Amino acid sequence: MSPQEPLVDASRARRLPITVSITRRVDSTRLAEVTHWVQAGVNLANTFDGFLGSGWVRAHADSDDWHMLYRFADADTLETWEASDERADWLYEGRELVEVSRVERRTGIEGWFDAPQPGVPAAPPRWKQAVTIWLGFFPLSLLFTSLTGAFVPGWHSLWPLASVLITTLCLTPTMTYLLLPFVTRLLQPWLRR
Numbered sequence: 001m002s003p004q005e006p007l008v009d010a011s012r013a014r015r016l017p018i019t020v021s022i023t024r025r026v027d028s029t030r031l032a033e034v035t036h037w038v039q040a041g042v043n044l045a046n047t048f049d050g051f052l053g054s055g056w057v058r059a060h061a062d063s064d065d066w067h068m069l070y071r072f073a074d075a076d077t078l079e080t081w082e083a084s085d086e087r088a089d090w091l092y093e094g095r096e097l098v099e100v101s102r103v104e105r106r107t108g109i110e111g112w113f114d115a116p117q118p119g120v121p122a123a124p125p126r127w128k129q130a131v132t133i134w135l136g137f138f139p140l141s142l143l144f145t146s147l148t149g150a151f152v153p154g155w156h157s158l159w160p161l162a163s164v165l166i167t168t169l170c171l172t173p174t175m176t177y178l179l180l181p182f183v184t185r186l187l188q189p190w191l192r193r
Contacts, residue, residue: 015074015075016074016075017052017071017072017073017074018071018072018074018075018078018105018106019069019070019071019105019106020069020070020071020072020078020103020104020105020106021067021068021069021102021103021104021105021106022067022068022069022100022102022103022104023065023066023067023068023100023101023102023103024065024066024068024098024099024100024101025064025065025066025098025099025101026064026065026066026097026098027096027097027098028062028064030097033097034066034094034097034098037090037093037094037097037098038056038066038068040090040093041087041090041094042054042070044086044087044090045070045081045087047086048072048077048080048081048084049073049077049080050072050073050074050076050077050078050080050081051070051071051072051073051077051081052071052072052073053070053071054068054069054070054071055068055069056068056069065101066098124191124192128190128191132180132183132184132187132191133175133180135183135187136175136179136180136182136183137171137175137179140171140174140175140179141167141171144167144170144171145167148167
């Protein structure tokens with residue numbers, strides 16, 4: 001789950017679609033077997049309730065890193081898939097073909113940038129996304145600027161690169177993990193209209 005989940009109603013969070021992104025390093029000498037194994041996994045996942053789709057791409061023809069995505073309707077259906085004996089058997093079959101290098105689960109605002117899918121609510125229009133981000137960022141930036149100017153001696157005489165670096169290092173996590181999920185939740189009826 002994304003770091004935003006704790007700020008969302010737990011029962012609602014469990015009902016959000018979840019996209020899993022996996023980067024796997026493949027054995028480039030066995031591409032035909034890898035392709036067959038990946039397709040077998042897609043076919044298998046397709047037999048599970050809540051499976052919404054998948055895809056896989058390589059950065060270029062000679063890349064050993066394959067990026068694979070799959071999406072389930074909610075946390076329960078994803079957990080059923082991930083805990084299944086069928087999936088465990090499939091992963092075991094691929095143990096000599098691929099090595100997982102990264103796994104990421106996405107729900108919440110990052111889903112705004114996914115392509116529309118049937119049965120999944122469309123992302124808000126870009127202008128609404130921009131307004132939502134601005135409504136969080138403007139007051140936070142104003143507060144930070146006021147506080148640092150008032151309580152940090154010499155803040156205004158800092159080299160601009162240093163002050164911008166410090167500001168963005170402080171405000172980006174605050175926006176990502178606290179303020180933006182809060183503002184998004186408050187504006188949810190307007191965003192979905």
